[in-house]
Amino acid sequence: MRYNRAQVVDEKFISFLKGWGDLPKQALTPADLVPGGRNLTGQDLIEMFESQMITRHLDLVAREMRSRDIGFYTIGSAGHEGNATVGRVTRHTDPAFLHYRSGAFMAERSRKLSGIDMIYDTVLSQVASSEDPIAGGRHKVWGSAPLWVLPQTSTIASHLPKAVGTALAIVRARRLGTRLPIPNDSIVVCSFGDASCNHSTALGAFNAACWGSYQSIPMPVLFVCEDNGYGISVRTPRGWIESKFMKYPGMTYVQGNGLDLVDAHAAVSRAVEHCRLRREPVFLHLKLVRMLGHAGSDMEASYRSLEEIEAAEAEDPLLQSARTVLKHGLMTATQILAQYEAIREQTSSAATKAASRPRLNSAAEVMEALAPCHPERVHQEATRADYQARRIDVFGSEERLPEKSQPRHLAVQINHALFDVMAKYPECVVFGEDVATKGGVYHVMAGLHKRFKFGRVFNTQLDEQTILGLAQGAGYMGLLPIPEIQYLAYFHNACDQVRGEACSMQFFSNDQFRNPMVIRIASLAYQKGFGGHFHNDNSIAALRDIPGLILACPSRGDDAAGMLRTAAALSKIDGRVVAFLEPIALYMTKDLYEKGDSGWLFPYPEPDRAVPLGEGRVYHEDASDLVIITFGNGVHLSLRAAKVLKERYDINARIIDLRWLGPLNHKFIAQHVDDCRYSLVVDEGRRTGGLSEAIITGVVEHCRTQPIIRRVTGEDTYIPLGPAADNVLPSENGIIDAARRLVGNRAGTA
Numbered sequence: 001m002r003y004n005r006a007q008v009v010d011e012k013f014i015s016f017l018k019g020w021g022d023l024p025k026q027a028l029t030p031a032d033l034v035p036g037g038r039n040l041t042g043q044d045l046i047e048m049f050e051s052q053m054i055t056r057h058l059d060l061v062a063r064e065m066r067s068r069d070i071g072f073y074t075i076g077s078a079g080h081e082g083n084a085t086v087g088r089v090t091r092h093t094d095p096a097f098l099h100y101r102s103g104a105f106m107a108e109r110s111r112k113l114s115g116i117d118m119i120y121d122t123v124l125s126q127v128a129s130s131e132d133p134i135a136g137g138r139h140k141v142w143g144s145a146p147l148w149v150l151p152q153t154s155t156i157a158s159h160l161p162k163a164v165g166t167a168l169a170i171v172r173a174r175r176l177g178t179r180l181p182i183p184n185d186s187i188v189v190c191s192f193g194d195a196s197c198n199h200s201t202a203l204g205a206f207n208a209a210c211w212g213s214y215q216s217i218p219m220p221v222l223f224v225c226e227d228n229g230y231g232i233s234v235r236t237p238r239g240w241i242e243s244k245f246m247k248y249p250g251m252t253y254v255q256g257n258g259l260d261l262v263d264a265h266a267a268v269s270r271a272v273e274h275c276r277l278r279r280e281p282v283f284l285h286l287k288l289v290r291m292l293g294h295a296g297s298d299m300e301a302s303y304r305s306l307e308e309i310e311a312a313e314a315e316d317p318l319l320q321s322a323r324t325v326l327k328h329g330l331m332t333a334t335q336i337l338a339q340y341e342a343i344r345e346q347t348s349s350a351a352t353k354a355a356s357r358p359r360l361n362s363a364a365e366v367m368e369a370l371a372p373c374h375p376e377r378v379h380q381e382a383t384r385a386d387y388q389a390r391r392i393d394v395f396g397s398e399e400r401l402p403e404k405s406q407p408r409h410l411a412v413q414i415n416h417a418l419f420d421v422m423a424k425y426p427e428c429v430v431f432g433e434d435v436a437t438k439g440g441v442y443h444v445m446a447g448l449h450k451r452f453k454f455g456r457v458f459n460t461q462l463d464e465q466t467i468l469g470l471a472q473g474a475g476y477m478g479l480l481p482i483p484e485i486q487y488l489a490y491f492h493n494a495c496d497q498v499r500g501e502a503c504s505m506q507f508f509s510n511d512q513f514r515n516p517m518v519i520r521i522a523s524l525a526y527q528k529g530f531g532g533h534f535h536n537d538n539s540i541a542a543l544r545d546i547p548g549l550i551l552a553c554p555s556r557g558d559d560a561a562g563m564l565r566t567a568a569a570l571s572k573i574d575g576r577v578v579a580f581l582e583p584i585a586l587y588m589t590k591d592l593y594e595k596g597d598s599g600w601l602f603p604y605p606e607p608d609r610a611v612p613l614g615e616g617r618v619y620h621e622d623a624s625d626l627v628i629i630t631f632g633n634g635v636h637l638s639l640r641a642a643k644v645l646k647e648r649y650d651i652n653a654r655i656i657d658l659r660w661l662g663p664l665n666h667k668f669i670a671q672h673v674d675d676c677r678y679s680l681v682v683d684e685g686r687r688t689g690g691l692s693e694a695i696i697t698g699v700v701e702h703c704r705t706q707p708i709i710r711r712v713t714g715e716d717t718y719i720p721l722g723p724a725a726d727n728v729l730p731s732e733n734g735i736i737d738a739a740r741r742l743v744g745n746r747a748g749t750a
Contacts, residue, residue, distance in 0.1 A: 003301070005309065006063050006292055009078065013056075013318055013340070020326060020333040027329035034328060038266035042330045048088055048261055049321045051107035052081035053340050054119060056318055057347040058103055062126050063296045070355040071126045073140035074296030077103035079289040080226050081317040082258030083191065084108045085268045086284075090189055090222070093182045095166050095476065096149045097159040098142045099191040099226055109147050116144070119343075120350040129357040136369065136510035137360045145512040148182065150476070153508050156196055158500050160205030160223075161469020162515070163190035167221035168212065168470060169477035171279065176455055178427045178478045187275045188473075191224035194241055195231025201465055201496075206248065208466040209281040213250035218279035222271060223251075225283065226258065228290035233303040241285055251281040258286035259317050261324060289315045369511040371548040372574040375613065382562075382569035382610035387424050391607065394423040394451060407601035411444050411587040413557025416604055417564040418445060418482070422452055424607075425480050425568065430457045432467055432484030432520075441486045441522055442587055464494035468519070472502050475515035480571060488523040488581070489537035495546075502577045503548040514575030518567045523553070525684055525719055525729055526585035526633050532721035535584075538714050538729065541689035543579050544662055550613065551662030553581040555635040558602040559659060562611035570613065581661075583632045592636065593643055600636065614665035616658050618672065623652035626743050627672045629695055630682035631658040634730065638682050641735035651743050661691060666698040674704050678742050681711040684730050688716045712738045 030043035055077045065071025080101035087108025110118035124132040125140045134143035143151030152159050167188040212219045229236050246253045256267025271284040289312045293300035325331050360366050392398050402416035422428045436459045439446035449457040460467050467483045474481040485491050505515050525538040554560035567578040592599025628638045635657045642653040673679045683692035692711040715728040
């Protein structure tokens with residue numbers, strides 16, 4: 001068996017052409033319609049065939065470059081070249097989220113705009129050159145800003161929720177009067193393999209699209225299933241895709257033979273027409289074949305017999321397309337062979353040139369597009385208060401503006417801030433499970449739906465992946481989304497929608513595409529009488545580990561309002577993704593030291609005030625015996641503990657509320673740690689993976705002197721139900737004891 005199947009396939013195509021002869025059975029001109037087609041001309045056929053040959057040579061050169069260690073990506077499109085038809089029929093303004101075998105689609109779409117050299121752009125991506133026009137050398141992706149192809153780094157279904165979100169946002173943005181960046185009748189193209197159809201993320205996306213369509217909500221998304229019968233080495237059961245998707249409620253099923261350009265073009269045309277005119281989801285099932293293994297490193301012979309491999313190669317789409325073109329006399333075999341070799345030379349020359357182009361050479365270059373940050377512009381936007389008339393209209397009268405009311409607790413202040421943000425940004429939309437008439441799981445959004453109606457405040461399904469997918473799509477279409485995740489534990493059901501998708505978009509598109517959003521999450525522990533782990537999740541480790549994600553955690557109402565304004569401005573100006581953690585246990589807290597003291601009620605800040613990113617709050621700034629570094633519920637606990645420490649033990653404790661947990665402001669922390677010899681970190685998160693680890697590491701790295709520092713944390717466990725939770729979380733008494741032990745080593749009071 002010859003193991004270099006790429007060479008075998010290449011030789012078979014050449015041999016086929018040389019053995020054909022140049023006498024056509026019938027002759028068509030490029031302007032003629034092709035028999036059996038659907039408005040398919042000879043020119044269409046010629047150009048799609050050329051795109052297929054371009055794709056094949058890109059596959060071949062990728063493997064050749066890998067063998068010389070100058071290329072770094074060998075997942076090819078061989079066998080999937082029929083997706084050229086999708087590129088042909090759709091518009092370049094139809095947003096596309098593509099399967100990694102979509103080379104022919106890209107070649108076809110590239111024809112729609114002048115000045116795009118698809119071959120050179122692709123090899124720049126394959127060699128990870130910083131001149132790659134989409135990712136800037138960060139990954140090999142299919143993508144193009146002018147062609148509205150949004151880059152994907154892994155297309156194992158993770159891109160489907162945001163495709164659905166984009167489809168919904170096209171219609172919603174137009175109805176809200178937000179100017180769309182694409183034509184109003186655009187559709188969304190989303191391609192994937194047959195194996196991905198079994199992924200829970202894909203199933204959730206299909207369900208979301210159909211759930212909306214079933215209710216007559218426009219969902220113009222074209223799902224393109226490129227079915228080659230394999231998920232790497234795992235076979236898809238014969239007939240599985242048809243039986244599953246033929247009768248999906250709310251979605252039209254269209255099947256086409258992706259190995260036959262004429263049949264595939266007709267099927268794609270029907271599917272696109274239905275999707276564009278009816279604004280309904282369509283499942284386009286293209287039957288294809290996989291050739292040359294999953295990637296260059298895939299030892300296909302370990303799970304596929306030689307007979308099976310050769311049978312797949314016999315169905316090579318290029319062979320079938322060549323037969324069609326030859327049969328209709330649109331080209332001779334000699335002409336095809338000459339074109340094929342000319343493309344080989346063009347691709348080889350492009351690869352040689354690309355290999356010499358610069359690559360990313362520093363961490364700064366790699367990270368440049370990850371997290372754009374313009375603090376002055378963001379703060380200027382956060383404190384912009386030129387919308388007073390809209391505020392008065394939204395709140396009902398000037399007398400009812402929240403800054404004119406008495407001090408209120410956290411939940412009410414967040415509610416007021418949401419009204420404010422929605423008044424400021426007409427493109428702002430709020431959504432999630434139970435957010436409309438119910439007003440959210442803790443009624444924090446009470447009244448928003450009544451004031452802003454379904455167009456801007458709406459319920460979603462119980463599916464966090466869909467919620468965050470809708471948010472991404474909304475951002476692409478010019479909206480400012482504020483999705484709600486009911487509980488921190490529920491975020492983990494959809495973590496990859498932030499980690500692998502939302503926060504990676506600017507990075508892998510070199511900041512050419514953005515999906516701004518502020519994710520509100522009811523968070524953290526200390527709930528009484530309700531929940532257990534899923535409603536008392538104290539772990540933010542998964543969020544902290546996401547590159548580029550901004551993490552906000554207010555502990556009091558006025559801070560929450562000021563931070564929410566900055567969060568919205570960060571999304572608006574820099575396209576950032578912000579996770580806004582709201583401590584559930586403090587939502588309704590009114591008192592601080594004793595019942596009825598109203599010590600945790602604060603006035604609502606004027607609209608020209610905001611909390612800049614990274615700025616913490618300091619309590620008892622003159623205290624220098626001990627600094628307590630904390631956030632969220634820990635602030636309330638630490639202030640109570642500090643009162644006891646001062647009154648009973650003559651220990652003066654300074655409290656700093658970090659407020660912004662990611663990125664941490666290490667300079668701010670170090671400034672206060674350097675002022676006090678003793679430091680105590682109070683972190684309700686777990687001992688392992690909690691924020692305290694990063695804080696202490698930062699202290700070690702940034703302080704002028706090495707302080708004596710300890711921490712009080714949650715235990716490495718899930719949180720149990722009821723009073724048992726008190727045994728595994730930081731407490732007021734625990735903070736007092738830790739502070740006494742720490743400072744008492746010097747004072748002799750322990």
